[in-house]
Amino acid sequence: MHRIANDAGRLDLERRLESVRQSPAEIVFVSSADTELSALARIWGPEFGNRLRLMNAASLQHPEAAEHYADHVLFNARIAIFRLHGGKAYFPKLLEELLHIKSHGATVRTLVLAGTDEWDPELATYSDYAEPLARTIFDYFREGGITNYEHAAKAMGALLENQTGPFPEVEKNPTFGWYSASTINNQVHCNGRVWITFYRAWQQTGDLAVVDELASELNRLGLEVSNFFAYSLREPEAQEALLERAETEPPDVILTMQSFSIGRMDERISFLESLGCPVLQVIASSESRDAWIKNPRGLNPSNVAISVALPETDGRVLSTVVGFKEFSKIHRELEFQAKAMVPDREQIRHVAELSKNWAELRKTSNSEKRVAIIFANYPNRDSRIGNGV
Template identity: 30%
Template structure:
């Protein structure tokens, strides 16, 4: 066991304990929310405790108790800091059960004479157990709880003034907690961080002049939802930058600070503003879910999904990582378990589309008075641009006429044999693809040609040109291909490490098995503006069966060329991978919160993605949803039925049935049937499987 310095976001290394390296103080305030730490730090800076000329003032320490979860870490902090404190105020998110060791040690700490312990809930739900464990009256307990829940710099200052007056006999006046609205329209660099709807309309008018978008008649309005706690802690710089990037990209952001998606007042304002502004898409940065999973004993019952929003529009889930950007870059899984639970798994219950981690926690500055690193969210500009581009493409799906949309339908091919094209598990993928084509034609999409009559006809059309079959690549025709120079122009934009990995594994582009006459062949057919393609193999000259799920095998040039052609040449508006499952979601990279160096991002990029997937495999469905921003469209398992027998075996069964009925009734027919049965057993080679050396009438 070794000591570690504290890190932003409350990250705790599994191999050591945290030393917050604070000196003793009179007042100690612990919380699990970095937003509260920032607000308390700002409140302390404006309080009388730091004013010069007022004599000896009580000292204050502020810390994140998530860094004290390990008993040894808390014991160290108790010895160095708490042992000398008079007042200990703790905001306990999760109550006693979440931190039982800390709860017990703090209660024991309070037994010494002259010490004051106040344990308040870390949310808006009362906790009688915390109140009874505190050494103050219920009125004082409620007052201090409300200071922390309303938060903000002003409330934090008044909180400290109350503690100074109440427990250190300082002649100070203090005010009751000021209540922040449950929800409000936010505007950067405005008084009280609030704006009227008319002010935002004026901003949009100015943006239309300052940021003209070529080929776009008018910008689309996008709601941006975030917790009001960011306002309370003045932690809005990241959102200000995101709003600025959205405006430059030609979007009309409508930022709304809310208490929660479960808060009726917040949802009412959001629905009103969405309707009034004509919002077409929501970027949501709040965690958790408004829907709840049903009890396991009700799993056989239909589940009821209720969207928290009145408008039926896409909701893209932004991930605000609680880790540092360095931790994200170094961690192969991308996101820590806390972020996976609160910002991925639970939001999925609301049907939100998982995107990328766009911000990370980082140290803003060190508060020398409170001896704490003030942590704020910091925007990752490249990842934010990825999500903004994805949002723009989703908006285009609602704005562009169906006849002008280009759609790609991708069929898996595993293993890479022609007989396995469109091999979706539990799904007749070729016929389903034809059904999708017919549905698109019925909705006005431009398919142009006469559609395949059925799945077999579709496969026959695909087999007329190149597939993934290496034995036919040298002589079959190809309906589309990508010029090598065009490919290189996109390949050269990739991170250097990614380019080198492809070249080291597969050589130069002209060594690829689908390279022909200066072009890379693309397997598939075009039906008007709808492309039906065969997903490329993850490699060639290797055991593809063993490497289909290989987490380290980088894709070859022809794989990248397939998706580059779809994105940059054919310029698809959306992709549909039909049936479980393709190989895109298994390419190397982070498990969640992908970076620009992760191969699913490199190949497909920020494209709307829809994925019909069998309902009984949520694990692999989640892989596609979380790594390739897929909207999973579940389909049921195929109905079970008797396999029965057919052909020669059915004839043999009929003869055996007749023979049984003829026994003792008609000896001549009985003998004839016996001969027919023996002949059938021999002609079908069933006699070999029965391990009978010789058949005889005897």
């Protein structure tokens, strides 16, 4: 099923063609989230075995990869579930191919769901099931957690038997909270208090090696550490929880591993900056360490956009990358290789030292501080020194 080779994105490095090798199976689950795929490999894998295939949606953004996967895997599936972050605009070719194979005899039944916590009516038009059923499945993944993933597995088993319910009730899980790492000992500290904020998805799936390592290193340097997970720091309830903690245990430094900007155009400063201490942006890359080392620019364009450029609009201080996505386990029956965040200990030590220095600077009286002002001279003429570009 070949198409005219004029598809957008062929030269886009973010949509590079990758080899996609999977054989067909009854159930196919495509997701934008490595954490979700890894969790399903652990929970759905024993239930469905070689009847299940898992695939990261990013691998299907290239037009040729989307076409190949649709023709060779999706065409032969009985059920295909998609959890797509970014909506139709990020996966136009994949969704086009889905319609194409159906028009050429594929009997696969689909559930196309948003990869965020908001229902996407545009994506829902690609689903073959009634909206109430699709929303139930969507809620399982939006809430996350082992119980909901098990409920979703039971629902898939029922759908394979052409049963459309009733399905177990969705278990509600908190969208934010404080996480206590087992490696932390806050009984002995003297150098300051550090908060780490990170994504709820890591807490849900136990992908916490980077958070634990960073917290442990900070603790080793005599810093008290508190870890806060949230789906989004824009949630008023999450902000209230942080403000409540700040009343009794105010931070000296905040390290946030959450990307994007949380400020609004009508705000002079964003929420984290309103807490009155330095806020450092700590990057967890979506690529491997090897890719980071080999890239002359370090991070790829999407990581730069969401983890450097946008956070800077909030006034955050950029630190460096402390973790990378690496292959962690091969699930041969599923023909899937799971990924997990892996800490970079050298980089973590650097960020921990940096945090300690910021905490000490915050407690230093102004009379003892030495201030340096650096002027830009871009374009590079002396007459341009201090020029705003």
